[in-house]
Amino acid sequence: MNAARLPARRAVRLSAADIGRAATLALHDELALAPKPGLVSFVDSGSHSDMDAHTFMRSLFALRHYFVQICALGEAHAPFEALERCGIAAEARMLAATGGINTHRGAIFTLGLLCAAAGALLRDGAPLDPQALRQALRRHWGDALAARTRRVSALPGGMAARRHGLRSASEEAALAFPVLFETAVPALASALRRGLSAQRARIDALFATMATLDDSNLAHRGGMAGLRHAQQAARGYLAQGGAASDHGFAAARALHRDFVARRLSPGGAADTLAAACWMRRVCEDIRPPAP
Numbered sequence: 001m002n003a004a005r006l007p008a009r010r011a012v013r014l015s016a017a018d019i020g021r022a023a024t025l026a027l028h029d030e031l032a033l034a035p036k037p038g039l040v041s042f043v044d045s046g047s048h049s050d051m052d053a054h055t056f057m058r059s060l061f062a063l064r065h066y067f068v069q070i071c072a073l074g075e076a077h078a079p080f081e082a083l084e085r086c087g088i089a090a091e092a093r094m095l096a097a098t099g100g101i102n103t104h105r106g107a108i109f110t111l112g113l114l115c116a117a118a119g120a121l122l123r124d125g126a127p128l129d130p131q132a133l134r135q136a137l138r139r140h141w142g143d144a145l146a147a148r149t150r151r152v153s154a155l156p157g158g159m160a161a162r163r164h165g166l167r168s169a170s171e172e173a174a175l176a177f178p179v180l181f182e183t184a185v186p187a188l189a190s191a192l193r194r195g196l197s198a199q200r201a202r203i204d205a206l207f208a209t210m211a212t213l214d215d216s217n218l219a220h221r222g223g224m225a226g227l228r229h230a231q232q233a234a235r236g237y238l239a240q241g242g243a244a245s246d247h248g249f250a251a252a253r254a255l256h257r258d259f260v261a262r263r264l265s266p267g268g269a270a271d272t273l274a275a276a277c278w279m280r281r282v283c284e285d286i287r288p289p290a291p
């Protein structure tokens, strides 16, 4: 078809409610994806004995207002301390809903900050695109995020990151999420442009993220050997053609079994994939056109 005859893109102005709802839907996108190595899905509980997809659904339900609230705080250009209070309260609601199990701590942090950045862009009347989101994050809360990396984490992942000299979730945020913006989002967008289904595109984006991210969950559960094993497995998977290849699903299922046998779970990569799915839902240049 001649490009000039393609339907014109309609600019759709989103609200804080739309942006927050997209975060909940993106977490569902991630949960519903299968096969994904070691992670919980509707198929099974992967490497986890204390939680399943129902635990994640309860957590999602408990968090649905949080993402709208933190976006509204961003829209009000609230200080970092207000975002943090909102995140800590959301974490408490998540733990109450799951009986004390950590399902979405990383997502509360990462997606929460992104929703706040989107709110700041709404207020400025600026277009929502990945570059603008990154700049808004740096401009409004970059200094506070950098200062935050000097705190010593008492969480298992944070301690493992410190022990092995890895980039923790806090440090990834202070750098305005390089793996998300430079690896996960381009991998998802490129796979969709090549015509892959949403499922195959998300699998490729997850593996691209796993190959690159210093996932503190992998380091906490499997030490540096576990993290390096997962990164190499992800690189090998993509080098063999990824989800687009004839063996793409079978190879991803085989890696799922391998990760379960090793008790490995790339929770940080899962959160990063959810953040990329959220961007696909809200950003004008990578969002599917309105019908």
Ligand SMILES: CC(C)(COP(=O)(O)OP(=O)(O)OC[C@H]1O[C@@H](n2cnc3c(N)ncnc32)[C@H](O[C@H]2O[C@H](COP(=O)(O)OP(=O)(O)OP(=O)(O)O)[C@@H](O)[C@H]2O)[C@@H]1O)[C@@H](O)C(=O)NCCC(=O)NCCS
Residues within 6 Å of the ligand: 048, 083, 084, 086, 087, 088, 091, 102, 103, 104, 105, 106, 107, 108, 109, 110, 112, 113, 153, 154, 155, 156, 157, 158, 159, 161, 167, 168, 169, 170, 171, 172, 213, 214, 215, 216, 217, 220, 221, 265, 266, 267, 268, 269, 271
């Ligand atoms: C700022 C905090 C998020 C803590 O920061 P810290 O620097 O200590 O971070 P990490 O421990 O490295 O990461 C915290 C969670 O973030 C995900 N993650 C891991 N690596 C990365 C990475 N490199 N980049 C980005 N994100 C990353 C991960 O979360 C996911 O995995 C969790 C499930 O793992 P699982 O192994 O099952 O569970 P555990 O309970 O940890 O252990 P075991 O069961 O094995 O015993 C799940 O949460 C996923 O989401 C890391 O766990 C922070 O906690 C904080 O301060 N929060 C409050 C403030 C806030 O949220 N503010 C928001 C707005 S400012």
Ligand SMILES: Nc1ncnc2[nH]cnc12
Residues within 6 Å of the ligand: 030, 031, 038, 039, 040, 041, 048, 103, 104, 265, 266, 267, 268, 270, 271
């Ligand atoms: N689907 C999933 N399974 C296990 N940990 C996770 N952290 C975020 N998403 C996850």
